[in-house]
Amino acid sequence: MNPFKSLRVFDENGKVTPRLVEARLDELSAGEVVLQTAYSSVNYKDALAATGAGKIIRSFPRIAGIDATGTVISSADGRFKAGDEVICTSYEFGVGHDGGYSQVCRVPADWVVPLPRGLTLFDAAALGVAGYTAGLAMDLLELNGMEPSQGKVLVNGATGGVATLAMDMLAGLGYHVVAVTGKDAEHAYLQKLGAKEVLSRQQLEMGTRPLEKALWAAAFDSVGGEQLAWLTRTMQQGGLIASFGNAGGIEFKTTVLPFILRGVRLIGVDSGFTPMPLRRRIWARLAADLKPRHVNDIAHLVRLEELPGYFERMLKGQIRGRAVVSLL
Ligand SMILES: NC(=O)c1ccc[n+]([C@@H]2O[C@H](COP(=O)([O-])OP(=O)(O)OC[C@H]3O[C@@H](n4cnc5c(N)ncnc54)[C@H](OP(=O)(O)O)[C@@H]3O)[C@@H](O)[C@H]2O)c1
Numbered sequence: 450m451n452p453f454k455s456l457r458v459f460d461e462n463g464k465v466t467p468r469l470v471e472a473r474l475d476e477l478s479a480g481e482v483v484l485q486t487a488y489s490s491v492n493y494k495d496a497l498a499a500t501g502a503g504k505i506i507r508s509f510p511r512i513a514g515i516d517a518t519g520t521v522i523s524s525a526d527g528r529f530k531a532g533d534e535v536i537c538t539s540y541e542f543g544v545g546h547d548g549g550y551s552q553v554c555r556v557p558a559d560w561v562v563p564l565p566r567g568l569t570l571f572d573a574a575a576l577g578v579a580g581y582t583a584g585l586a587m588d589l590l591e592l593n594g595m596e597p598s599q600g601k602v603l604v605n606g607a608t609g610g611v612a613t614l615a616m617d618m619l620a621g622l623g624y625h626v627v628a629v630t631g632k633d634a635e636h637a638y639l640q641k642l643g644a645k646e647v648l649s650r651q652q653l654e655m656g657t658r659p660l661e662k663a664l665w666a667a668a669f670d671s672v673g674g675e676q677l678a679w680l681t682r683t684m685q686q687g688g689l690i691a692s693f694g695n696a697g698g699i700e701f702k703t704t705v706l707p708f709i710l711r712g713v714r715l716i717g718v719d720s721g722f723t724p725m726p727l728r729r730r731i732w733a734r735l736a737a738d739l740k741p742r743h744v745n746d747i748a749h750l751v752r753l754e755e756l757p758g759y760f761e762r763m764l765k766g767q768i769r770g771r772a773v774v775s776l777l
Contacts, residue, residue: 456550460509465501480556481526484519488574489549491772496760516577517549518570526558534564567736575748579610582720586691599666605629606671617741659706674698693718
């Protein structure tokens with residue numbers, strides 16, 4: 450096989466730097482399935498990993514990218530054969546194992562999901578870890594009883610990847626979505642994706658009492674920190690919070706009162722290590738009832754060469770929606 454383009458992350462005297470390189474198959478981490486990558490994407494975790502802003506990658510050099518969609522070139526595992534269209538995300542992909550910012554990927558067969566009917570390789574990358582996380586959060590809250598009739602659903606970090614997809618899914622299922630964003634110029638965009646109300650992050654009146662006015666039946670939290678604390682104080686009786694993000698900080702302070710007086714449930718969402726049967730079920734839903742209706746408004750294309758600058762903008766919270774990286 451000819452050499453191919455990859456974005457490899459180096460640790461040079463403590464400075465973590467992503468660089469475009471020519472790679473060869475025998476340099477990639479081991480695995481049974483070799484893919485011709487079609488698309489990858491950019492997640493917050495990719496930006497943390499590839500810049501060293503978060504200690505995500507532990508051994509260098511490493512090809513980054515926690516998402517890939519593509520076509521199987523060869524498989525030493527009977528579950529896959531050449532020509533199959535597949536998705537690879539999560540586990541150690543792009544972290545402890547070479548990832549998706551590469552025209553060719555080699556991965557363990559246990560990490561590979563067949564592309565569900567109803568999604569293209571582009572759609573699946575536009576969803577990627579972000580869409581999977583939004584879908585998993587939705588599924589977990591539904592299992593806990595979330596329904597449109599119960600009231601408003603708050604989505605914060607609203608212009609972000611997980612949040613835009615979550616809003617699109619929620620609005621498609623008839624939920625009254627309230628978006629919180631730090632970007633005042635994007636209110637119309639969020640309404641187009643299905644938000645019924647848009648609140649400005651800078652103007653939120655958070656209060657300080659252990660229980661504030663009960664406003665939300667459910668919440669999708671990309672942010673953590675003060676906003677998650679505020680959510681715990683403002684949930685309705687039996688309110689459900691999906692906590693999956695830390696864009697605003699990893700610590701939050703609250704009291705037990707929301708939990709013991711309002712029965713609020715704080716539900717953790719980890720996309721990385723869900724078992725394969727659940728993973729396949731969520732992907733099947735992402736191709737069916739949770740399929741976003743505004744993928745073309747949410748996703749934009751970015752070239753491999755542009756990624757280093759893109760990561761910096763993402764870490765500053767300057768990105769809207771989902772970046773799909775074309776490897777074709
Ligand atoms: N648990 C999991 O398995 C899992 C999976 C995927 C992602 N995540 C996490 O979920 C979060 C969102 O991921 P993503 O890929 O959607 O990232 P993203 O596209 O960068 O979205 C994050 C959004 O959060 C808001 N934000 C940024 N900095 C903020 C700050 N200091 N305070 C408050 N809001 C801030 C911004 O939206 P506005 O400007 O509109 O407010 C930004 O667009 C990240 O923390 C990521 O690590 C977790």
